[in-house]
Structure formats: C-alpha cells, structure tokens
Amino acid sequence: MAEESATEQKKGKKNTPVLPWMRDPIDITVYDSFPLNSLPFLDPRLEEPLRKMGINSLFPVQVAVWQETIGPGSFERDLCINSPTGSGKTLAYALPIVQMLSTRTVKCLRALVVLPTRDLALQVKDIFAALAPAVGLSVGLAVGQSSIADEISELIDQPKLEAGLCYDSEDFPQELRSAVDILVATPGRLMDHVNNTKGFTLEHLCYLVVDETDRLLREAYQSWLPNVLRLAYSWNQSPFPFANNYIPPTFGSLKTIRRFGVERGFKGKPHPRLVKMVLSATLTQDPSKLAQLDLHHPLFLTTGKTRYQLPEQLKSFKVICESKLKPLYLLALLETLQGEKCIVFTSSVESTHRLCTLLNHFGDIQIKIKEYSRLQRQSIRSKTLRAFRAGDVQVLISSDAMTRGMDVEGIKNVINYDMPAFIKTYVHRAGRTARAGQTGRCFTLLPKGEVKRFKKLLQKAGNESCPEYSVPSESVESLHSMYSSALERLKESIESEEYKNRKANAKRPGAIRKKDNVF
Template structure:
C-alpha cells in the first residue's frame, strides 16, 4: 500500500520538522561554486552544464562546503530538479582527494535502466579526476561485470588461476559502483575480491521504493559490511557471507589499510526521493547519523514548477478514442503514456497498432518484455525514432528522457506519489511540459483530492473537438476484433498473463485496455 493511503497519525521525526528549504538557494555558475576542482568544472562544461540548480547548490554546501559530510543528508526534491548530479558531483570531488583504487562509493537504485542512467552521469565527470565507475545490474552477464569490477593480479594477465588462491590479491577495479539490489547481493555473496570494507559513501536513490520489502534484503548486509564499530555480525549477514566462506570483506574497526594510518571515515549516507517517506519505521532501517533534511518548499509533495496539468473527462468506452485523438493533436511532440499495469500497457499497445496509419510512431515499454526489447524501445524513444512510449509505472521512477513534452495518464494514478513520479518525466531541469489525465466522471472527485495533496488546484479541462473522436469509431470497432484475436493467440501459446484474457471477455464497446 502507498504510504499516503495510511492514516495521517504517523509521527514525524524531530529532524524532519525543521528542514532547509531548497527553494531559498539560487542557481550558481560553476565559476562561483566554492572549492570546485577545475578538472570537474571542465568536465561539466563539456556535457553542457555551466551552472548548478538549487538542489545541487544546497547539497554541495552540506558536503564540500561548510557541512563537509558531517551529517547524513536526506533530499526531498521534485523530479527533474537535478538530484543525480547533486550527489554525484560532491562524491566524485571528495573521492578525488585520495589516490587509492578501491570501492569507496555505492549507489543503489531500483531498476536497471535507472542505474544505467545514473552510471552515465558519474562516468561523464569521474574520469576527469582519475576515478573509475562500475555498473552492476540484472539481466546482463555477471562474468563480464566481474571482469570490469575486479582487478586481476599484475603477474597474471592471461593465465586462469584459482580465485581462492588469489583472494588476497584480488582488488576492486572501480572507485564508484552503481547497482541494483539483486545484482549487488550476487556480487557480495559470490564474487571473489568484491569488498565493501573501504566504503565511504552510500547513496539510496528512490528511497521510498528501495525500502519496500521486496528490496530490503540488501540493506542490512551493506550496513553490516561497511560498519566501522559493530563487532557482531547479524545472522542475516553471516548467512550471506558463508556463501563464499570469507570474512575478509567485513569492515574492521581501527586503522584502515591504504589510508595512511587514518581511522576509518564514517559511512556517509545520502537519501533521495521526490516523495521522501516520513515513516519512522522505514527510515530507522537506514541508521542515519544526525540526518539533515533538504526539501523543496513547505509541502512534502511538489510538482515541477513549469508543469501544466490538464484533465479529459470521457465515457469509459471512449477512453481509447480520446487517447488516440489527443495523441493526434500532439503529433510531433514526444509523449509518454502511462497505464495502471503491464497487462494494460500490453493491451493498449496492441490496440493502437490496429488503428490504421496514425501520424505518430509508438512502442510498448513494460515488464512483460525482455530487457533487451525494453532497452531497444527506450533508445528509440530517446533518439526520436518513435514519438510515443506506452508504459507501465516502470518508467516513472527517476528516468530522464530529454525532450519529453507531454505525459498522458491513460489510467488515473491512484495516489499523489504516482502522479508526481509520472508527471515528473516532463518539465524537467527548468523546461516546460504538460500532464494530461483521462478520467471517467466517477473519478473526477477522487482525482481532485489527489492533486490537492500537492497544492495543485489548477488542473483545467482540455477540450477535444467532437469530430476528432467520432471519426475514429469505425477503426476502433475493427481494432477491438483484432485485439481479441491477438490475445486469444497469445493465451494459446502461453504468452498472455491471466488478466489479459479476462479483460477481453468484457462486452464489446467497453474500455478494453483498462484494468
């Protein structure tokens, strides 16, 4: 269940009551940013960054500036405000002061595509100061990852030796690792030479999602292996360590190898989300050290400043027609269409294919597809080869696709969090954008209450000419028949989910693609 659906009696932690308002900060040209390494300034300019956004300036002040990483930092800032560079830049600068090749910064994210995106941000600046960045994600070759993450002994560059015999000689080949939870656990428990003993920085991006039960197993393990003072190993961590029969990756208290006699630095945590949880039971899992909260404005939920919200009210059976008419109206602009589930995304994508020659190119992006297919669709969308991407909520968290002008909620988002993360795919980095939501009449009141949680009362009705919908009816009738044939075929082949065939059995003319 989404957090905002819970009772409002959840207590707010004391440190969250007096946050620093990010909106009080101004953009800062790179030349005026204090202490910025000239090499990083050149790297940023090379990728088109000439000034920092307010959230980036605020985090810099609490890390490289007066704050100097003395406290763990929690950031609650709108999507598209620049949170990735906000933590990437100070971490890279801090690590560049010590010339030691070992894994010192770990960034954990919920999805492969988001991890790839964040890795690219780090990779655009880290090499300029001699740092290496690695990637550990699912649905890719773990053997290839190991060869990239672990440095083999210099005396053995071509002969295959037993890793057990060389365990003490295997070292990290990267300073910074961007990972998804599952693949991170794979490396912790099975990869020889993979160690968190030197870890200085832990970033938990998309924190709300990362603290859900499905993702939680990685967190206690990482905290144990990077903890400087705890001598006891939890049963959970011990069971994981036994998988590779080595305790050498446990971070020992006292003097650290390679840091010239200095004691271990405290593990600094940076926690970020556009909808940061206030639930003490969830936040307590992170073991935050005197946390410091940076937030945007006086509301927990905030939409991008230049986002315009619209609603289209229609009968249930006409929703697909309204969507096609709207996409035709927006033809030539990059659009993201969100549905409530992977099944709904799949059905809607199939249905659109049977509408004839539409003036836009589109593709499906959902969990029903193999990763390679999703990646190909996303690349085509980024490159402008397709105009419309029909997606489940897999795209809502953190994904940054340049040039998205419109977000369309084909299915009404059930919670304000969902709306914020969907709408945040447009109007990013100070650009303008629109978010359209298709609503049945009985959803209008609920939708208004959802937007009020973000202090948004300016969602006007977007008109569509009646004839732009009516002339689609004949194509829609034919498309429904073809959709049924495809779903029946997929069901016989075992490729259709259980909800697909059930939804098709609805009477002709109802909102077939809708859950």
C-alpha cells in the same frame, strides 16, 4: 503498485514531519542557480566534463547539497533530500562524491549508489561515467544487464601471474581487489556479488547513496540494506581497522566522526564514518522506515511545505471521457499534441501491452507508438528508449514500474490513461516532464465518476486548480469506424501470443515459468 499503505490511507497521514530533524528543514528554494565558473572549491578537472554535459550552472538542489558536502557542511551529517523529479538530484550527489574521491590513490570500492530499477541505474551510471575519468576514477555497474561472470570481470581485478612459475594457493594466495571506485547497482544483483563474488567487499565504503529511497525501503530485496550496513560497519568494530594494508581516506579539513568511539591504539587517527545520502521526490516520513538507514545527525533538505511537490513549470489538465471510448479519446488527444514527445501511463504491464497493441492496430495513424515495459528484454527497452530520445518514436506507453527517474530530454506531455490511485504515483508520473525548469503538461483521462476523487488527490500536492482540456468531439467520432476492427485484431493478437506461450511451455515439461524481474 500500491504506493502508500492502506493504514496510511485510513489515517489520512498528515504532511507535518513526525521526526524532530524533519521539523526544521533547509529550504532548497532559497538557493539560486550558481554559475559553474564561480562554484567554490570545484576541482578544475571537472569543469570540462560538466560543460560537455551541457551544464554551465548548478540548480538550487545541487547548490544546496554542494554547500553541505564540499562547502561548510563538509559531509558532517547524513543528508535526506526531498526534491521534485527533474530538479537535478542525481548530479547533486554525483558531483561531490566524485570530487571527494578524486584525491584517493588506492583503488577500492568507496562509493555505492543503489537504485530500484535497472533502467534508472543505467542512467545514473552514465552521469558518474561522464565525470569520474577526468579525475582518475572508474565506475562499475551491477544490474544484471550482462552475465554475472562479465560483471565480475569488470568489478574485480585479477592479479596477473608470471609465466613459467608455479604458484601454490596456500603460499601465494591471490589478492583480489576492486577494479572500480564507484559502483551503481540494483539491490538484487548487489546481493549476488556480496554473497558470491570473491574479492567483492564493502569494508572500504565511505559513501552510500540510496536513490528513490521510499521505494527501496518499501521492499526487502534480499535484506540488502541491513547487509550493506553490517558489512560497511564491520571494519569499524575491528580492533585493527587499518589492517590488510587498508589506507584510510584523507579528508583534509573534514572532521571525521567516530560512530563506535575511539578504538584502542588509534586515538587521534582518521576514522571515517559511512556517509549516507538518501533522496526521493516523495521521501517517506515514516520513522520506522527511516530508522533502517541508521542516519547520523540527518539534515533534511526539501522544497516547499508539503511532502508532495510537483515541478514548478508543470500544468495539469483533466480530460473527461466515456470509459468505453478511452482509447479513442487518447488517440484524439495525441493528434492534438501534433507529434510532441509523450509518455502514456497505465495501471499495469498487462494494460500497457494491450493498449499499445490496440493503438497500433488503428489504421492511418501518423504517430509512432511503442511499448516500454518490464515484460520486454533489456535490449528491447534500451533500443526503444534510444529511438524515443532520437525522436523516431513519439509516444511511449508504460506502467508505473518504469516511471521513476527516467530522464528523456524534450518530453512535453505526460498522459495518465488510468488515473493513479495515490498522489505519490501522480508526482512520479508527472515528473517525467517539466524537468530542469522546462515547461510541461500532464493530462489525466477521467470518466465523470472519478472527477471528485481526482480533485482530492491533487489537493494533497497543493494543487487546487486543474482545468478541463477539451478533445474535439469530431476527432473522437472519426475514429469510431476503425475501433471495432482494431478490437478484433487485438483479440487475435492476444490469442496468438497465448498460443505461442503455451507451445513454448509445452517444450519444457516440468519447467517453472521464470518470473520477470528487473531488479
């Protein structure tokens, strides 16, 4: 997947922010970690679930966002957060949103978090679900993991009718209401509910989080963003914004800002704006893309002076190898890592499948290797991820589509089987390790002809040193005898799969093969 446009590559896009508000950012690195028991204004009900999550103090990005939301910043400005992967961005927005909504008594959808992939949305939903019940809030999920009917039953409250009474639909219209306060969604399924689900509304939305912003802005996804903004803003433009028994949120000391001016007859009354928080480890600086978000006096929070930030405790290495023998170098490298948790990244889902199949055809390998790809059903991916987290699987082989936001404790190593084409891809891949202040290593397999290009790639992230990691030549040699046999078995496996696919398609004459879609 091209992470940067060809135009940007040709121009050699500079790191200097082009928007005025990006020229004077808040430096997250000046903040220290902050003990939970001393955090000002924290709702006491949230302390216990935070500690159950293993959180005793907040990381710098979380402290900085808390300062600009619950602290003196009071959500007066929209926030744009550019912080390395693994720095704690999810909790940085989840905690203040849950706290702000904890005072509401009327249930309606007030916070929406949009993410590019189903797997990442599941992960974020778990964070919210760990916090929200403590303050009486409920969290919904709209990602297509279950049927649309099942999702509707979870998201919409259907009124219970009294037995024995006859209701005429005109005289007794059913009042459908949201069953959740917070919704975590992928854009495609979100638009399914916007367009087709009765009772689903964004008119009460107070908070919009766009996580992995650069990826979500790069593709349209059924024009989800302009539609969400239009629907969330529409009630503000109504001459009767508080009609239909809508109770506006009580912000307490928070100053409310009127985007469309003071409506007639409502001068001095609460008129909350839609607060936006956008986040990425590689936040775009393209004015035309950021303009789509319609940000309100945005505040830019970032780490360091360069756009591309690698985890502080990450060590990068290059492994020089022969192109034809890359699978052998990979296996030899995995053996030197002695069963540590690893993610191996390839350039495509097809390469992921073939590489995983090939490696599992080698005999006498004491390493459990699994594929993790959008070609698999969600249930298979979830099962694989659980086994990886539990340590039953030591190595996952994945494509870039699965990199963003994946948080698995204990990943010690990331291996680039295929060198990433762009520094943005490298940042997101490498960010699967060295998370939350832990140490980690990123290895990149490189034929000699790619070494110079790789060096230039890392320089864009301020990395001037990438030492070579030597894989024992005897380990590579010992695998030669099995390589030819593994290649033959791979060929047989692929031919068998193709035959099964042709046979399955033949049973459905005229049917169009359904494309895989994780959104």
